[in-house]
Amino acid sequence: MNDMSVESLLVLLLILIICSAFFSSSETGMMTLNRYRLRHLAQQNHRAAQRAQRLLERPDRLIGIILIGNNFVNILASSVATIIAIRIWGDAGIAIATALLTLVILIFAEVTPKTIAALYPERIAFPATLILRPLLVLMYPLVWAVNLLSNGLIKLLRIDASAIGSDHLSREELRTLVHEAGTRIPKQHRQMLLSILDLEKVSVEDIMVPRSDINGIDLEDDLDEIVEQLKTSQHTRLPVYKGDINNILGILHLRNLGRFLTHEFSNKAMLLQHSRDAYFIPHKTSLNTQLLNFQKEQRRIGIVVDEYGDVLGLATLEDILEEIVGEFTTDxxxxxxxxxxxxxxxxxxxxxxxxxxxxxxxxxxxxxxxxxxxxxxxxxxxxxxxxxxxxxxxxxxxxxxxxxxxxxxxxxxxxxxx
Known part of the structure; x- marks a missing residue:
């Protein structure tokens, strides 16, 4: 290196600074990639995303190769800069080289490239994989040795490395993610996603039709009154009870209304014959649980009861769906x-x-x-x-x-x- 001219050394120094900028930007770009978008792109056979995903499967190896390369070029750049400064300014050049090189590396090889990589991680990280992957293969023994020592030190410090870097999101983190999606998710869809996350916070007691508003068939009413009620009902399913709403005998689906209004319908017993057993719901059941229960039991309506078995109200599948999608009219x-x-x-x-x-x-x-x-x-x-x-x-x-x-x-x- 002493035989090289100052001009050649300056070119070499410039190349080393560019290499340092590459490693610095690669580190930031790879570490700030959106893991969920990366996984999506990889599933779409995006080759650069697949390369990046493979590298990130072992972040210790990725960081190892980047830091080995970065430290190597920075130390070499420091040596080259010192030789250039001594040739130009003599012994005073050491202090000058240290000050100037620190400033140059800080601006051109650290802050600027890392800032750009943080703003545009995919533009930096994806092309960088074309160089990082071969480098990792070429220098694998050195990377393996560095990782072995590093992981040993981590174990001595009693740090569980396997617990770091989990991509699992908590419910609140997912809520924040949906909130921050902004215009990338339409407002209506965003609200639906948030409503789904809120289902476990809401019980059937919060959305039920209260007991006093339940429209049902009382078998103690006159037959003519029951027929008239069936003709004018605005509901497709009606509870059938006797005397008191607590004494529910079944749920009648009005798809059978035709036969009730013909000569075949001659007594109240037919109502019970065509009624399905009532389905009861504990009043503290969360909506997400009840939605699954409706699906499991193949039901669309349930009677909400308290701890004593007394009827509190009535909940339907439509009520739960409205909690997710909103009311079916905006008026x-x-x-x-x-x-x-x-x-x-x-x-x-x-x-x-x-x-x-x-x-x-x-x-x-x-x-x-x-x-x-x-x-x-x-x-x-x-x-x-x-x-x-x-x-x-x-x-x-x-x-x-x-x-x-x-x-x-x-x-x-x-x-x-x-």
């Missing part, structure tokens, strides 16, 4: 008879409406950890059942009780905005 007035819009500011609410439904349809933020219905939420705040209509501010929302009946609040007039 609030048509979506729920429990909510009636007067104008842009005022809305009449059925107090039996669930807090979750009110929050979803009106964009409110009433607490959902306590009472499930608006009636329960108001009574909890008042701590008594009012004798007359009253006004109150509940969690920042102005409410006016309009009707009280049978020891329960029936309707409430509210301002839509806080």
């Amino acid at each position: 609030v007035a048509n979506t729920s008879p429990e909510i009636t819009l007067f104008d842009d500011e005022r809305v009449l609410l059925d107090a039996s409406a669930t807090v979750r439904k009110i929050n979803k349809l009106l964009g409110w933020k009433l607490p959902i950890n306590g009472p499930k219905t608006l009636n329960g939420l108001i009574l909890e705040a008042l701590e008594n059942i009012p004798d007359n209509p009253v006004c109150l501010v509940l969690h920042g929302y102005r409410l006016e009780i309009k009707q009280i009946k049978d020891n329960a609040i029936k309707s409430v007039l509210a301002l839509r905005n806080q």
Whole structure:
């Protein structure tokens, strides 16, 4: 090297700095690749992605070859720079070379290439695999020795290397990933994905039709009343009970309605003959579990009961699907008879409406950890059942009780905005 001219040494120094930039950018690019996108591209037979995936299967070997190359060229560059500086400035050139080379490597071989690689990892990492893969094969004995010593030191420090680098996402991490997807996932699809993640936080008690609103067939009613009820029912499945809703005998599907309205339908016993056994659901069952249970049992409707076996309400497959995809209409007035819009500011609410439904349809933020219905939420705040209509501010929302009946609040007039 002493026989080389200063010009040749400068060219060599430039090449070494370029090599250092290559190793630095390769390290950052490979380590910042999106593992899920990389896996997807590899499955699509993207050759560069497949090469990168193979290299990342053993990150210790990949880092080993990159650092060996990077340190080699940096040390060699330091030696070359020192020789050049001594030839130009004499003994004072050592300090000058150290200062200048540190600045040059920091800017041109570290910060700049690593920043570019962090911004465009695929553009840097994929072409780099064409060089890193052969280098790893060529220098495998040296890499193996370095990794052996390094892994031995890691074990002495009692660090479990196998637990590092897991690609498994927690539920909250997946939620953050969906949130940050931005425009890459349509807003509606993004909301559906988030709703699926929320299913385990919601129980059937939160979305059920309350007991008081269940429309069923009471076998103690007159036969003519039952026939008329069948003719006018807006539901395809009706619970069949006797005397009290707690005494449910089955679920009737109205696909059999035709035979009920002919001369063949002569007694109530036929209702039970064509009814399916009722399917009961514990009230604390989460929606994700119940969705699987509906599929397993091949059911679309279930009776929600408490720990004492008393009927609390009724839950359907459609109710759970609406938690995922939203209501099947965007018109609030048509979506729920429990909510009636007067104008842009005022809305009449059925107090039996669930807090979750009110929050979803009106964009409110009433607490959902306590009472499930608006009636329960108001009574909890008042701590008594009012004798007359009253006004109150509940969690920042102005409410006016309009009707009280049978020891329960029936309707409430509210301002839509806080």
